[in-house]
Amino acid sequence: MKRFNIKSLLFIITFLLASSAKLHSAGESTEPLKVDWSFKGVTGKFDRASLQRGFQVYKEVCSSCHSMQYLSYRNLGEPGGPEFSEQEVKAIAASVEITDGPDDQGEMFTRPGRPADKFKNPYPNVKASIAANGGAYPPDMSVLVKARPGGSNYIYSVLVGYEDPPAGVTLDDGVYYNKYMIGNKIKMSSPLSDDIVEYSDGTQATVDQMAKDVTTFLSWAAEPELEERHRTGVKVIIYLILLTTLVYLSMKKIWSRVDTEV
C-alpha cells in the first residue's frame, strides 16, 4: 500500500507546516494572552454590562485621541450592542457638539449631537491627529479589532502589556515599551491606570477589568452583527443538515433502482 504511505506523509507534512506557520507568526513580540471572551464560539454573545462599561472607558479615555468614524450614536441602542435605552442614547449624543451646515446664510454652526450622527472625531483631520500625537497616527477604532492579527486577544494584551524596557533597550522620548506590541515599541503611553474611570455599576475599575471591558466594546464596534450572525448561523446550519438528510434519503431511494452504490 505504497500510495497510502505517500498520502499519510502528505498529511503529516501539511500538519508540520501548519504548526510551524504558527511559530513563525509569533515573530519577535510575545504571543498575545488568551482570554475566554463571552463572544467567542458558535453561540457567543457580548456581555451587555461589559459593553456598557467598555463604552464608558472608550468615551472617557480612548476617544480623546482615537476616532470611531464608522459608528453612529444610534448604534449604541441597537440590539446586539451595549443596548443603552433610547433616552440614554439621546443623552450620549446630545453631550457632544456637532458642527453642521452650511445654513441658509452659508454659515457653519454647531448644535448638540443626535442619535443619527456619526461618532465625533477628536481631531479635524488625520494630519492634525498625527501632529498632536508626536508623529504617530492614533488609528481609527471602528474596525481595529479586525485589523490586527490576534484580534481581541491582541488589543487586550497591548493594554495590559506595558512594562519597563529590559536592560539594553533604549527608548526615544515619547516611545514606550510593550511586550505584546509588534516590535515592542509603542507611541501611546499606557492609557489605563487603576480607577481612572468610576464605574456606575460598582465594578472595581482595575486595569485588567477596564482592558477587558474596552476590548469587548471594540470587538462589538468592529463586528456589530456578531450576535445576529451567530444566531442566524446556527439556524442556517440546522436547516441545511435537515435538508441534506432528506436529500440523502431521496438519493438512496432513487439510486436503489440501479445496481450502484452512492
Next chain:
Amino acid sequence: MSDHDYTPKSKAGKWFNDRLPLLTLGAHLTDYPTPKNLNYWWTFGGILTFCLLTQIITGIVLAMHYVAHADLAFASVEHIMRDVNYGWLIRYIHSNGASMFFLAVYIHIFRSLFYGSYKSPREVIWIIGLLIYLLMMAAAFMGYVLPWGQMSFWGATVITNLFSAIPLVGESITTWLWGAYSVDNPTLNRFFSLHYLIPFLILGLVVLHIWALHVPGNNNPVGIDIKKPSKDTVPFHPYITIKDTFALLMFMIVFAGFVFFSPNVLGHSDNYIPANPLVTPAHIVPEWYLLPFYAILRSVPDKLGGVILMFGAIFILFVLPWLDTSKVRSAVFRPIYRQFYWIFVLDVLMLGYMGAMPAEGIYLVLARVGTIYYFAHFIIVMPVVGLLEKTDPIPMSISEPVLTGGADPALARKDNEKI
C-alpha cells in the same frame, strides 16, 4: 432516448420548439446519459456552477451599495457591513464565496488530473476550463482590490508592477494599466468595471465548457470509453441531479460555517486598515488561492524570469494533454504515475506554504526546489512515466469489471476500493 426523437406533447410546445428548440435542449439535459460510477469528486462541476451564480447575485447587490472611489471605497464597504440590511451577510458570502469557489475549482482540477479527464477526446473541455480558471484569478484579484484596504492597495501594486518586467515597453504598459503614475483612483475604477465584466465572460465559457462536455460525455473513475446510453449509464435526471444536490448541500454546510462563524479567517487583517500609499505592510501576501504562483514568482532571482515562470506554471497546463503520453486515463490503473500524482499534490501545497512565508533562508530554498519539481512533473515525469509504466489491467466495462489479461479477483476488489 436520442435527442432527435424528442417531440413536445403539447401543440404550443411543438410550435415553439420548431422555431427555437429549447425544449429539445431541455430533454437532452434531462436524459443525458452519465456514467453510473461517478464518485463524489465529480460533483464539483455542479458546485462550481452554484459558486459562480452565488458570486454574481451577491456581487450585483453589493455593487448597488459600493462606491468605486479611492476616498470612499473603504467607507462604503463599512456602510454595507453596518447600515445595509443584511449587508454583512451578503458581503461575507461574496468574500468567502471567492475562497469556496477556488477550493472547489482546485478539487475539480485535481480530479481531472487524477482520472485523466484532460486526455483525448476531452482536450477542448480542459482548455476552456483553464481559460475559466485564468479569468477566475483575474476576477478574484481585482475583487480583492475593491475594499481599498492595505492588502488591496499593495497587492495591486505588486501584481501590476509585474508587467514592468517586460523589456522596453514594460514601464509604459504598467502606467497604461494604472491610468496614473501609481495605483490610484483610476486603477480602482477600471478594476471595478472589469470585476463586474469578467463573471459574465466566465458564465459564457461555462456554457461552452458544458457543451464541449456533452459531445464525448463524462469521463469516469475507471477512465474507459463507455457506450451511451447503456447499462453503464444513468439519465442525468434524476440520478445525477439528486446526487449533485446532496453534495452541494454538504458543501454549503462548510460554506455557511465560514460565513457565519469565522468570516475573516481566510482574509488578511491588514485589509481592514484603509489603503495608505505611504506605509508598506511588513509582508505583502496574496489570497491563499494564489500563493503557489506567488512562491514560483519569488523563487526566481530575476524579475522577468519570475514573471515568465509564474505565467508558465499556468500555461504549461494548456499543453498537458500532449505532454501526457499514457494511453490509460485513470490513475487508478497507473501504479507509478499515481505515486507521482501525490508527490505533485504535496509539491503544490508546499509551494502554497512558501508563498505565505517571507522569501528568505530555508523558505526560499524550498520554494526553488518546489518550483523546479513543479515543472519537472509536467516536462519530465508525465511524458516519461507514460512511456515506461506498466499499467494495471483495465476492466472492459463499468458493469462487468472483467479484467483483461490475468484475471485476479483480489486485484479487482482492490481497484474497486480505490475507485
